[in-house]
Amino acid sequence: MDDHGKDSILQFAPLQSAVDEGFWHRFSSLKLNKLGIEESPIPITGFVSPCSHRQVSNHVTLLSESLPPESSEELLTTAISRGNRNRCPVPGLLYNTNTLEGFKALDKQTLLRAEAKKIWEDIHSGKAKEDMRLLLRFFVISFADLKKWTFHYWFAFPALILDPPATVVDLKPSSQWFSSEEAESLVSACNDWRNNHSTTDVPFFLLSIAPNSTVTIKHMADFEACQMDDHKILFGFYDPCNLPNNPGWPLRNFLLFIHVRWGLEKVWFLCYRESRGFADLELSLVGEAIISRSQVSRNHLSMPNVVGWEHNNKGKKTSRCISLAQTMDPNRLAIAAADLNLKLMRWRALPSLNLNVLSATRCLLLGAGTLGCQTARMLMAWGVRKITLVDSGKVAMSNPLRQSLYTLNDCLNGGEFKAVAAAKSLSSIFPAVEAEAVVMSIPMPGHPVHSQEEISALEGCRQLHDLIDSHDAIFLLTDTRESRWLPSLFCASANKIAITAALGFDSFLVMRHGGGFVSSSHSVTAEASSDSSVEVGKVSLTDKSRGPRLGCYFCNDVVAPVDSTSNRTLDQQCTVTRPGLAPIASSLAVEILVGILHHPYGMLAKAEFADSTDAGSTNQPLGILPHQIRGSLSQFSQMTLVGHASTSCTACSLTVVSEYQKRGLDFILEAINHPMYLEDLTGLTELKKSASSFEVDWDDEIDDEVDDDCIEI
Secondary structure: OOOOOOOEEOOOEOOOEEEOHHHHHHHHHHHHHHHOOOOOOEEEEEEEOOOOEOOEOOOEEEOHHHOOOOOHHHHHHHHHHOOOOOOEEEEEEEEEEOOHHHHHHOOHHHHHHHHHHHHHHHHHHOHHHHOHHHHHOEEEEEEEEOOOOEEEEEEEEEEEOOOOOOEEEEEEEHHHHOOHHHHHHHHHHHHHHHHOOOOOOOOEEEEEEOOOOOEEEEOHHHHHHHHOOOOEEEEEEEOOOOOOOOOEOHHHHHHHHHHHHHOOOEEEEEEEOEEOOEEOOOOOEEEEEEOOOOHHHHOOOOOOOEEEEOOOOOOOOOOEEEEOHHHHOHHHHHHHHHOHHHHHHHHOOOOOOOHHHHHHOEEEEEOOOHHHHHHHHHHHHOOOOEEEEEOOOEOOOOOOOOOOOOOHHHHOOOOOEHHHHHHHHHHHHOOOOEEEEEOOOOOOOOOOOOHHHHHHHHHHHHHHHHHHHOOOEEEEOOOOOHHHHHHHHHHHHHOOEEEEEEEOOOEEEEEEOOOOEOOOOOOOOOHHHHOOOOOHHHOOEOOHHHOOOEOOOOOOOOOOOOOOOOOOOHHHHOOOOOOOHHHHHHHHHHHHHHHHHHOOOHHHOOOOOOOOOOHHHHOOOOOOOOOEEEEEOOOOEEEEEOOEOOOOOOOOOHHHHHHHHHHOHHHHHHHHHOOHHHHHHHOHHHHHHHHHOOOOOHHHHHHHHHHHHOOOO
16 A cells, blocks of 8 residues: 555455464363364464554464363353453354364365454444454364374464555654544543453454543444434444554445444544553554445345455465474473473572572482382472482382372282382472482391301492492482491492481481591492501591581491381381371472572582571572481471481491491491491490599480480481
8 A cells, every 4th residue: 555645445454363372272182082073163262452563563363271161160260361451352163174184175265255254243233333353263184194293274264355456644653643632532431441351352342532631442333323413433443453554454344234234335444553551643544545435335145255264484375383392292281381380480489499409409309119109209399300219118008198109000010119110200290300220129238148148248238339339419318227338338439419208106317427538539339348558647627617517327336236026016117107207208309409509519518597697598599508407397396407427327428438448348248247346446345434433324325315416227
């Protein structure tokens, strides 16, 4: 159209479509679960809105809620979504075929005329005057290849043609047409109309301008009454087009409706457009359309010709095809959605949250029982994707109720190995997790190894050493105290992050083991057991400036770990605990790991408290990083404590670690078969002897010490 030309042919900017992926997701579900091979047209809802950007036109959009609701909950959601000022709903139909050949064979011109005929009939019956959205009827033909997740589709926006075509007089920005008083009143009236839930769904309206410049917006059904007043009348519509010299496609059927309904041959119209959600009179257009006495006027019974098939991005009149294979595959969808909560946390609450560090951290869980199951779930929730579970037990009938990764099927036929069943369960919950299972027993002090079992026990030691060496964080979640000794030693020697979670009946302990050792590269091999070339001096603290090294699980003990299961009743052999403890302790254990990974000093961080004066503690995005957390469900209490490393610790002291690095497997074998050897090595034996001179009852004192400082399970 010529710029501001006089009596120029009125040309319209075609409508454009946009389909949200959510529409295809929901349609696929509807097709698979309800429609089957049914090919009847499906009522859908498109959403239009006035142009809101000077450089981009708005589209007719299909969203997931565009499809009919399948339940009362969806019906409520759809009802709530109506009245949204950014979503003016217009009726449409979806013609979906079962084959690509059927899609191509559709008689497209017949379909277009059939849908246009509905508009034509609505104009003559008066139905369109009651619901002006019917002038924007549209339809979509489609073929959904659900095997390849490929969708072929084509939009049509039926428009009835005026013959001869309408001409336009002096189309220009509305700011140049209205007086300043009228413009101010118009903006106020339009904004009120658009913000009113009862009118925002109406894309066509009347503007009545009184002699005093007051602008009133009314429904189209009020046109006859408006003619009685001495007012200027403009026909307004939501214009999705952004072009400065062309009105949008909705004006086509609107003009025909006005011409047929009221016989008007001169029509002033307003192409209503917005900026930042408010009426924009610079972007909006006003023009006068001249409609000659047309064939429509002469023969109301004959429907005019129809146009309306959408052109593709290349300007060709043809269908479109979209492949959503990557986004609609269930596994990929799970991966995309898994980190949503974590990414949203980074928006405001934790902008420094390092998701890459979390996803790359390799976690080793020693124990796949109540604590192991809960810890694995919490790790996945925090974005950890590499989890190895170690356990030698099988799933029993009593396990699934408390151990969240197991079901009844895992208990059948003698029971699946816990580690294997847990790894399978993690993969079924989240396919992208790299879950591995290792079925093995951990050699323990106080559980002597017979000569014929030595080879197997030493192989278990090597396997555990290699597992700890190949992981970044180790969780000690086993049922007995003595089963934590060898992992604690290996973690201290390799300077690995180690976190213990232990349960009593109604109390729990969660703690991080202190770091700081620089171990030699001494490997655990048969040759290593006789190699004495490793210097003790190579085992030292890496950062003395951070203060005393934090203790491990065994640092408060005054006895070596011994057999805690023999000669015990069933309730003493099993972990009898309140069901709520394991989720609490597991969550705290994982939170401590996340804190370590985000702390500038990592595992060397000082023990921090809620009232800590350390400058670093108050500035961490995740808050403080405690050493130990001890809680009681009976009191609903929780304490953060600190315990420094003991020079007599049987697991992490310099004496034990250096001796292990000198003697290798020989040392471990002696500690397993002769637990008193650890007491002799660390000086605990001498400590007891010197204390006996004070006539202290050591048995009672030891029990009190264990109960007070280390929760026994």
